[in-house]
Amino acid sequence: MSTADRASSSLKTDIIVYVCILALSGLQVVLAYQHAEGSRLLIRMLAVAVIQAGLGVSYFMHLREEKRSLRFALIPATIFVLLMMNMFWSDSFRLEHMRPFVK
Amino acid sequence: MSEANLTVGGHAPGIMEASPFSVPSKKLVMWLFLISDAVTFGAVLFAYGYLKNASPDWPEPFKFSPSIVNVMLMTFVLVSSSLTMIVAARAAKSSDKAGALRWTFITVAGGVLFAVLHMREWFGLIGQGVRLFQNPWGSPMFGATFFAITGLHLTHVAGGVIALTVVALGYKRGRYNADDIEIWSLYWHFVDLVWMFVVPMVYLLNVAR
Numbered sequence: 001m002s003t004a005d006r007a008s009s010s011l012k013t014d015i016i017v018y019v020c021i022l023a024l025s026g027l028q029v030v031l032a033y034q035h036a037e038g039s040r041l042l043i044r045m046l047a048v049a050v051i052q053a054g055l056g057v058s059y060f061m062h063l064r065e066e067k068r069s070l071r072f073a074l075i076p077a078t079i080f081v082l083l084m085m086n087m088f089w090s091d092s093f094r095l096e097h098m099r100p101f102v103k
Numbered sequence: 104m105s106e107a108n109l110t111v112g113g114h115a116p117g118i119m120e121a122s123p124f125s126v127p128s129k130k131l132v133m134w135l136f137l138i139s140d141a142v143t144f145g146a147v148l149f150a151y152g153y154l155k156n157a158s159p160d161w162p163e164p165f166k167f168s169p170s171i172v173n174v175m176l177m178t179f180v181l182v183s184s185s186l187t188m189i190v191a192a193r194a195a196k197s198s199d200k201a202g203a204l205r206w207t208f209i210t211v212a213g214g215v216l217f218a219v220l221h222m223r224e225w226f227g228l229i230g231q232g233v234r235l236f237q238n239p240w241g242s243p244m245f246g247a248t249f250f251a252i253t254g255l256h257l258t259h260v261a262g263g264v265i266a267l268t269v270v271a272l273g274y275k276r277g278r279y280n281a282d283d284i285e286i287w288s289l290y291w292h293f294v295d296l297v298w299m300f301v302v303p304m305v306y307l308l309n310v311a312r
Contacts, residue, residue, distance in 0.1 A: 011193070016187045017173035023180045025302070029171060032307035042172040045303035052299040060185055070134070078138045085149045092156035
């Protein structure tokens, strides 16, 4: 495959990813009007956003083409920190459901 | 990427230690900045979710028209500007200077359009009485969190517009090279990806029923 062919094929991939990301954004709007229960809706929305972010990081930012060591250095640490933040959710529910003045 | 390009300017290959991930140091620094910024946005969005959970009267003010339509338009503009930035970086890599400049400035125009649409959204809410610590609907924290999150993102967009303009002009004069365009394209894509989380968390989970 020539350099021009490779560039054309790569651009085609980027356009497909672009369309997918836009379609997923549209899906989020559809989900928002499905009247799902709060936490279920949040999980669905975040799942779609994570797929969008994964596509963007892999294809637009070309992280999949970088050395594996760079991916291992960046991704697990970021995910770990973001996951650790989830510990605070239970406290936010405590404020609403367990505070003394709730009837 | 040659060994010479991986070392700091002015030092011959072999004197400096090789780049740990086979990427230029500027690109590595950008990646490290981006993951720290991702954690910052993560923390701000978690704080938003915390306050929303803890407030029984969190407002849901975003009507389909104009708010959600405006947000969909903003998303389209921002994602499209990411695509034009890819084309710009690719043109720069293939030494197409005119193409790289053209597509970078189209990206900048996309960023400016996004900011204008964002300001329209802000002024619409301000016109309805939303302030930092008060609003006509419910929890007073709504305005503070809304303006903090979207303001932080808008600041990133404004910073990206300025940085891309500076890098493009420097590239035109020969001060910056194709690697610099590519490195700043990473930042622009990141700003786009953050928006993918801001939209559902801030807007779509608060649509007016």
